[in-house]
Amino acid sequence: MAHLLECCRLDLIARSEEEVPTEKLAGLQKGWVRIQDSVPVAYLTHEKEFYGLTFYVDERVLIPRPETEQLVELALEYAQGSILELGTGSGAIACSIKKNRPDLEVLATDISSAALEVASKNCVQLGVKVELIQSDLLEKVPQKSFDVLVANLPYIGTIEHAMIAENVEKHEPPLALLGGRDGLELYRQLFDEMVAQKRDFRMILGEIGFSQGVDIQKLCSEKLPEYRFALLQDLQGLDRYFVLEKVRF
Secondary structure, eight states: OHHHHTSOHHHHHHTTTSOOOHHHHHHHHHHHHHHHTTOOHHHHHTOEEETTEEEOOOTTSOOOOGGGHHHHHHHHHHOSSOEEEESOTTTHHHHHHHHHOTTSOEEEEESOHHHHHHHHHHHHHHTOOOEEEEOSTTTTSOSSOEEEEEEOOOOBOSSSSOOOOHHHHHHSOGGGTBOSTTSOHHHHHHHHHHHHHTOOEEEEEEEOOTTOHHHHHHHHHHHOTTEEEEEEEOTTSOEEEEEEEESOO
């Protein structure tokens, strides 16, 4: 309602005696029907705040989550040079990094051309210059040196770690949610590609599900033994991020 009436939520209380304009009623009724079908409000308003910025979102991309803001914090803390982000979706991570650190070179990829259209829209809307390319993980990423790799890849499992809210499963894109049987298939594929292509990063920052801490540590030690591993928790005290630092870079 606040979105349709172009006011803040507090205004709805302060102006509660006012009648809703007739021309707005149809929009309210349509939105209410969709909300009853568990459609996320962000898909109705096409807006989602993330890291103090307002992003455009629609059904082509995952809605940015508050916990992912800490991944941006980590990137801003550790980055010294160029940043590569895989699976950018709406571009929330890449744009937030670039907005706060214009000095950093940021390249962001996604396998979905539709998602990249949304990311491009957000780059223009926020006035940031992020290079966007369509790529399945590292497939089409230029063979150049990147300081930090940031990856918030789909980590919901189809069999193991298959915890997902019904409304999320129903309305958000499966391509941005599901990561194979145990939810770590894309990270497994990424690490294999790094080894095969001899790709090195000084730091690798990733987000996982709260129940995958032990599994991601085992996977990292098997695939990338030359990296020092750290598991970090989100604001709720749940395992959420992993940090890999190259011992000798």
